[in-house]
Amino acid sequence: MRSSRLRSALALVLTLHAASALRVPPLRLHRRAVLAGAALAPALALVAAPVRPAAAKLVADSKSRFVIGVPDGFVQSKRSATTGTLFVAGDFPRSAVLSVTGWPVRALLEADANARNLPGLPAEPTAPVGPPPAALQDLGSASTVARLLLRNRDRETSSGALTSELLDARFESDGCLRFSFLTPLPVADPDALEKERGIRELKRRSSAVSFLVALGSEGPAVVSAWGSALSQDWETDLGTSIEQAVGAFSWTPPAP
Numbered sequence: 001m002r003s004s005r006l007r008s009a010l011a012l013v014l015t016l017h018a019a020s021a022l023r024v025p026p027l028r029l030h031r032r033a034v035l036a037g038a039a040l041a042p043a044l045a046l047v048a049a050p051v052r053p054a055a056a057k058l059v060a061d062s063k064s065r066f067v068i069g070v071p072d073g074f075v076q077s078k079r080s081a082t083t084g085t086l087f088v089a090g091d092f093p094r095s096a097v098l099s100v101t102g103w104p105v106r107a108l109l110e111a112d113a114n115a116r117n118l119p120g121l122p123a124e125p126t127a128p129v130g131p132p133p134a135a136l137q138d139l140g141s142a143s144t145v146a147r148l149l150l151r152n153r154d155r156e157t158s159s160g161a162l163t164s165e166l167l168d169a170r171f172e173s174d175g176c177l178r179f180s181f182l183t184p185l186p187v188a189d190p191d192a193l194e195k196e197r198g199i200r201e202l203k204r205r206s207s208a209v210s211f212l213v214a215l216g217s218e219g220p221a222v223v224s225a226w227g228s229a230l231s232q233d234w235e236t237d238l239g240t241s242i243e244q245a246v247g248a249f250s251w252t253p254p255a256p
Helices: 002-021 031-048 105-116 142-158 190-197 231-247
Strands: 056-060 066-071 075-077 084-091 096-104 165-171 177-185 202-214 220-230
Touching: 056 231, 066 084, 066 096, 066 220, 066 231, 096 105, 096 142, 096 231, 105 142, 105 220, 142 165, 142 177, 142 202, 142 220, 202 231, 220 231
Parallel strands: none
Antiparallel strands: 056 066, 075 084, 084 096, 096 220, 165 177, 177 202, 202 220
């Protein structure tokens, strides 16, 4: 009996081995098995190929003023300004932008005071009283300075039509200011947007870092690196790479 079983097992092994060497018709799966596999496919794909942030490469300013990280896929736009917007790069099809601005402190405070004065009332002082600021902290608390910069940015990018919402702000040990914010964007047809993208509102998520530097003959200036993307893209895959790019920003002091 035992030898009979061994012969049967051996015959089965030889049969399977021969079948594997031949072209056999594809295995027919039960319909339930096919449906189960289809249901699991998206989850398996996510496990096999997780979303990873794009790597950032360091790029030096053409005037040797600063270094900043630029994520892969971002295209740099040429700039030659000495104040205002100094640098722009972006993944423009996805509305993701990285930029550097340089705003002289005196002009920054004057523009902010003029924008906040009510028509018909006497203008408030438009320049800092006393010596020029030696640090960003001399201009106020972290949230005060961040809101000052946000108001100027909103005026420059949208003529004041947009109002950004500060999320957090803090001074670092090296004196720089780091902050993040949201900017609500106008939506003409929320119903159409919801049908197309599943959302009824659009917001840009941004991260920034600012330093007080000497900007040529302009005196003390606030230079800032800004990185932003639509909130849904920020959360999906762009947020980490943009924050790394902004975090890599450094200003090069002029040679004596």
